Amino acid sequence: LRATHPPPRPSFCWAIHRDLFHYCALNLAYMAPSAREVDMALRLGFGWSLGPFEQWQLSGWSEVAAWIEEDRRAGKTLVDLPLPDWAMDPQRQVVHTPQGSWSAARATLSPRLSPPWLKRQHFPLRLLGEGGSTAASAGRTVAESEAARLWTLDEDILILTLRTKMNILGEVALEALDQALTETEGHYRALVLWSPDPHFSAGGDLKGFIETYTRHGLTGLALAQERFQRVVQRLRCSAVPTVAALQGYALGGGCEVSLHCTRRVAYTETNLGMVEVNVGIFPGAGGLTEVARRAGLRALAAQSPLQVADYLQEDLTRILRCTVSQSAQEARSWGWLESGDVLVPHREELLHVALTQALALAESGYAPALPRLFPVGGVEGRAQMLAGLVNALQGGQISAHDFEIGRILATVACGGELPAGTLVNVDYLLGLERTHFGPLLATQKSRERIQSFLETGKAVRN
Template sequence: MNRFNVRKVAVLGAGVMGAQIAAHLVNVKVPVVLFDLPAKEGPKNGIVTKAIENLKKLKPSPIGVAADADLIVAANYEEHMALLGECDLVIEAIAERMDWKLDLYQKIAPHLAAHAIVASNTSGLSITKLSEALPEAIKPRFCGIHFFNPPRYMTLVELIATPTTQPEILDQLETFVTSGLGKGVVRAKDTPNFIANRIGIAGMLATMKEVENFGLTFDVVDDLTGKRLGRASSGTFRTADVVGLDTMAHVIKTLQDNLNAETDPFYASFGTPPVLKALLEKGHLGQKAKAGFFKKVGRDILRFDLESGEYVPSGEKADEVYGRMLKKPAGERLKLLRNSTGPQGRFLWAILRNSFHYAAVHLATIADTARDVDLAMRWGFGMKQGPFELWQEAGWLEVAKMVQEDIDAGNALSRAPLPDWVFKGPVVESNGGAGGVHTAQGSWNPTKGVFEPRRQLPVVERQLFPELLLGEAGPRFADAGTTIEETDAVRLWTLDNEVLIASIKTKMHAISPEVCEGLMQAVELAEARYQGLVVWSGDEPFSVGADLQAMLPAFLAVGVAAIEDAEGFMQQTMLRLRYASVPVVSAIRGMALGGGCELAVYSGKRVAHMESYVGLVEVGVGLIPGAGGLTYIARRAAENAQASTGKDLLPFLTEGFTAAAMAKVGTSAIESRSIGYLLDSDLIVPHKDELLYVALNEAKAMFRAGYRAPHKRLFPVAGRDGKATVMGQLVNMRDGGFISQHDFHIASLIANVVTGGDVDPGTLVSEEYLMTLERQAFCALITHPKTQERILGMLNTGKPVRN
């Protein structure tokens, strides 16, 4: 693959977006220089250094490990312009002022490398107008790049070409942003607010207008427009608070300033909503100002009341009848909402109708294809389906007729009719007459009048199972490849007859005895016929751990002996994975908790998506790790101590013990590496859809390099002296009120296992010896009344019980 080698990036502007883009570049190990104006007082880099320090305090954290913020090089435009010449990519992310941006371009132009790509991170300014300030030599290498906030977590990045942008420049940048940064790229036309914000902000404005029309409260609307509607769980108004009401107002103003009634027939609905105007005047800018549409006071959440101008109690929920409607199949759901008489149902139909109407009218002007719109709304606004996907699923022509009837009756936001292509021609005839914009041939391009396939860049080949839209053709992992063996718990299959893949099929990929049987069989098959084994289940989570619910019937029928047998079998499975004669690679995405973490650490190697959350969390249900997690901690401590000059095991044990005793979870693959659940030799993959590709290639590379399983060996433990030291600290925590008596009891059992029990310091033990201690402690706890309270509480509510 011919790739653009990004060795260093410059980010211009240390504001909220610029600093967080720089942070994400550090996450993916790209050296970055962050520029801003020279400070008027103190050190010239003061503005940037303050921004870097602020990165360490933000929640959710923009950076995998807070200390890595120091890897960002601080610079200013007065002293460090020469550094620009070392950068392959320059991302401008200063304030949304055309005059400021143009002035900056003139200053940086003489210092840029001849090959560097220059991109403006703007949420809506014209990229073509920005390019006009650049010298002719730079224009072919200039484009727009629009990250969504926060850059680490939001998938969407929009790329925008100008008439002078060389096509290969966009291809090179898309490759880097996709594979290097882990983002989903959509190419947008150079129109106000591009695709996602154009559709999304217009949708939010329309929603606010319909809220006024139907007299609903913000809490009810958020309940209706969150997960129930297949959108971000924060709903409409909470999302606005998170984004920032000033940011939202700015994007609205871009629409107001750059559009009119002739260029956008919905323009009349773009007025700043009275409630937004009132909140802005009060300085209530949302989450960052601790007040917006909602405000948290102690444990209470209040909502803003426009009539009184005060905050009032919130928490009102939607009528459950509409919750039931939203669970119906798409076609039935939309008919029920349209025909409903209550304001909540009519409101829901109105906002969905408005989204279909707006997307169809503007598709040709803002995007190349309907695919770009739907992916932009998935990735930029957290929607389960984009507007065209939902429309197509519900029945293309029938929904189109309902929307047009509302337009003709004057019930829609605009009198603009749906485009002709909606009602006749290829779109109506597609999918065997069912109609729709997404087909096996591609997605509808209204400008060309064809169904256009996805752009075939080499980087896409790394995505063996890319995210597909409804109606698109493409491989789906559930039935891909050749199935070798399959049960209700595990599918064993292969794509190339070289590496075996084990996919767990249980709910949340929980590990049951049947899953363990499947993994045991997978190792046997891999050793006999394949170069390696990859554990990958297609989607999140990797695994939430042992299936406690599946264990309960056996526990009630047979007693603790059934639990001991199940735990013993899990431990045998973990050791079988560790000592397999072919490499076993765990491909981790999402949560790898409890037994999922143990499955990962006992694999020969781990390949983890960056947004993976790994930890031993059994304490939360009143248990200890029972499938080898504590044994792993003790063994790793011994290995790390052996590699150092220190003689004392305890310092190497402390972090692992604390992580298990406090149920600490790495909030990124990077942090999980610092805790010790991932090793320096493990791979972190930025893009979720490249995970399997990398894991398969890693297994093959390990095999071809002559992989041998590690030797089984004895290792030293800290013994009773180490345990006494740990117990002293636990007593202080208990007596100080930091942990409960039951927490103390559980932590004492963890300490006993990781230090090797009642043995002399330095005693050599085996993994099986420590696993026996684990199993005994686990079984003792499961009969404890307080542990049973925690287990039942977690099964019933999904939340930990503190007792």
């Protein structure tokens, strides 16, 4: 930056980092047992991607140290104190090594501590230079491709790790999930969906949907959607337990996949949401069906099968408004995370808890739940929801295309033209999803939203 950019930006950026590095080096002996504790405090306490010593190390230790001393002599630093001898050592290139981190107080490397709770973290947080095993090479690989890796740590539980950008669920990723289920049912006791990446999944492959529609029309799109639905339904009906380890974003198709697993283990700061309406479509991989199924079963349990719409209204509003939970606890309050799902406050323990939950399900004699019929809101429930949509449209809260999408949401989730309280199965609502998904995506306004999102990262509001 100093060499390639004109002033004043490099000078400003350098002054901030220079004084930070200078302060940390001068006070390390007094404020922490080693450089590791300083960097960890800034990472975990303040959300920094790299701590100050990591940044210095990455930038070139000796060169940065020489720049700091040069500025000190020129009177540019906050205090006129030279860097300690250990920081100016010409042989020094790093402060974090696999053997430990530099302790200024002891003038030696301080080894990384290994308390009992740390041993259950398969991939604990590592600082730059510490080394350690990574998820990319850990365990035994069962199968892998550019889109996914199927592997195991203990020969009991299979782990599926996606490799697509933001763990997008395209055709190849779905094939990997399908293969993972087949492999698990034949040779393992449970399947865990987990990724070391910051996010579980950002959703389905919008570009793939558009390409399929362009090449094969509505027929090809319906076939692709049916394949997506089939794989997602396999998660629910599998003979072995399936566990989704959620962190970061679980949006769109990623959220739909997680809802169909036997159990969810979620990092407390996970954000769930079905946000497809934002790009002009709706949850068509079984997510809308699952929301309707859960609402129907709640109404049935309350002995009010004719009032399914009352249990469904809030979820459909969230889907229409593309509401994303601010935390896993909020998603639980919605009912999208169930009472048996587990919330984990420490991201690095997510895989351990997911594996433990999967094994517990397998040990307890797991068997998939038998399919149940459930009531739908029917035409009466749809009319109730349409009344709300009309008010929102007239109040300028939604566009005409949003109204059309909302009408389709209400139609599918309420069971089409059936009377309120009619008992249906999952396949019936999945068929309604397929009936309405393709024609909606084919509309000009929906394709404009998708194209805008693919080009700019933001969907046009039309």
